[in-house]
Amino acid sequence: MKLPILLFALLTLPAEAAWYQVTGYASLSSDDPKAQATDDALAQARFYAGVRPGAEGDDPVRQIQQYREKEQDGQLALTLLVELDDNGQYQCQGTQPVSLHRLSWASPDQAITGLIGDPGQGIAAEMARLLRERHGALMPVQGIGATLDQSQGRNTDDLQQVAEEQGARYLVGGRLLRITDKLQSSPWYLPWQDDHHQLSMAVDTWLIDSFSGKRLFERRYIASGVLPTGTLLDTQEPSFWLSPFGQHLQRQLQQWALDVESALPCQTSQWPVLAVSDEGVLIDTGSQGGIHSDDHFTVLQKRTLTTSQGERRQVLVPSSQKLSVAWQSATQTLLASKETPSTLQAGDFVVKTPD
Numbered sequence: 104m105k106l107p108i109l110l111f112a113l114l115t116l117p118a119e120a121a122w123y124q125v126t127g128y129a130s131l132s133s134d135d136p137k138a139q140a141t142d143d144a145l146a147q148a149r150f151y152a153g154v155r156p157g158a159e160g161d162d163p164v165r166q167i168q169q170y171r172e173k174e175q176d177g178q179l180a181l182t183l184l185v186e187l188d189d190n191g192q193y194q195c196q197g198t199q200p201v202s203l204h205r206l207s208w209a210s211p212d213q214a215i216t217g218l219i220g221d222p223g224q225g226i227a228a229e230m231a232r233l234l235r236e237r238h239g240a241l242m243p244v245q246g247i248g249a250t251l252d253q254s255q256g257r258n259t260d261d262l263q264q265v266a267e268e269q270g271a272r273y274l275v276g277g278r279l280l281r282i283t284d285k286l287q288s289s290p291w292y293l294p295w296q297d298d299h300h301q302l303s304m305a306v307d308t309w310l311i312d313s314f315s316g317k318r319l320f321e322r323r324y325i326a327s328g329v330l331p332t333g334t335l336l337d338t339q340e341p342s343f344w345l346s347p348f349g350q351h352l353q354r355q356l357q358q359w360a361l362d363v364e365s366a367l368p369c370q371t372s373q374w375p376v377l378a379v380s381d382e383g384v385l386i387d388t389g390s391q392g393g394i395h396s397d398d399h400f401t402v403l404q405k406r407t408l409t410t411s412q413g414e415r416r417q418v419l420v421p422s423s424q425k426l427s428v429a430w431q432s433a434t435q436t437l438l439a440s441k442e443t444p445s446t447l448q449a450g451d452f453v454v455k456t457p458d
Contacts, residue, residue: 127144208278209279275311276308383439385435
């Protein structure tokens with residue numbers, strides 16, 4: 104699905120309906136360019152209404168109006184006004200099965216002293232346990248799959264075969280990278296104190312949509328702490344997770360569970376602007392609402408549109424200005440850019456820009 108070039112939401116309609124202006128594209132050399140461009144535009148509109156592939160329920164499209172048609176550079180650009188149900192019934196409907204795969208070491212020499220067995224298997228199992236414990240939108244399928252190739256360009260046929268075998272469209276993979284592993288001996292005057300390793304390790308994770316091969320999520324989590332020596336620790340055993348290092352790693356994986364759940368297309372896509380100042384744009388959601396420090400946003404500004412039938416509609420017009428996170432707390436985020444749009448005002452909206 105192409106990303107929308109233009110998106111508009113009607114503000115004066117009741118809350119259960121919204122208008123979107125979306126532009127679909129198709130090659131003029133295709134069998135039916137207009138039909139393909141229409142499908143592309145409708146897919147974008149459904150996406151912003153919260154409809155996700157495989158969602159149950161009636162099609163939310165109420166009516167469609169053609170707004171503009173243009174041919175350029177061998178392509179047809181078809182702009183539609185689409186009215187859809189927008190009451191949130193398609194948001195996070197049911198649960199999404201996700202397949203977790205064993206995390207591999209970045210290279211063979213990355214193994215950490217004191218860890219035995221298959222650390223990547225045990226860490227993936229803990230990730231699955233944390234997802235089940237959340238009772239959220241994601242439900243891991245049974246069993247930990249083999250290592251998942253980290254290349255985004257992997258053949259989609261291979262990914263779909265893996266997904267079919269695992270019974271889940273979304274695949275989670277990752278790798279482990281040892282950053283530091285320093286042996287610290289106990290002082291001679293503290294003979295009862297064991298030697299230990301001061302360990303720091305990165306966990307790189309990614310979430311892949313097997314249908315498209317696109318990487319929907321990619322993030323690094325760093326765990327640091329003490330790992331006792333003299334005891335062989337297995338990540339599939341409770342004793343590992345009771346160690347200082349294991350406890351910090353578990354907290355990082357808990358954050359991962361929040362992040363990966365919000366990364367799947369089952370989330371709020373628009374947020375109202377609370378205030379505008381010289382510092383930037385304030386919205387009423389933060390890290391708890393799935394906003395991450397590396398997210399980017401597009402501004403939707405209020406405008407009045409006159410259709411080809413002479414009807415006037417209040418719409419939201421996307422600005423070319425892109426915003427990024429300047430500051431955030433658990434519940435609020437300040438967005439900024441080199442130049443905040445002068446016409447931006449409270450009541451406008453921002454939309455997270457997909458990668």
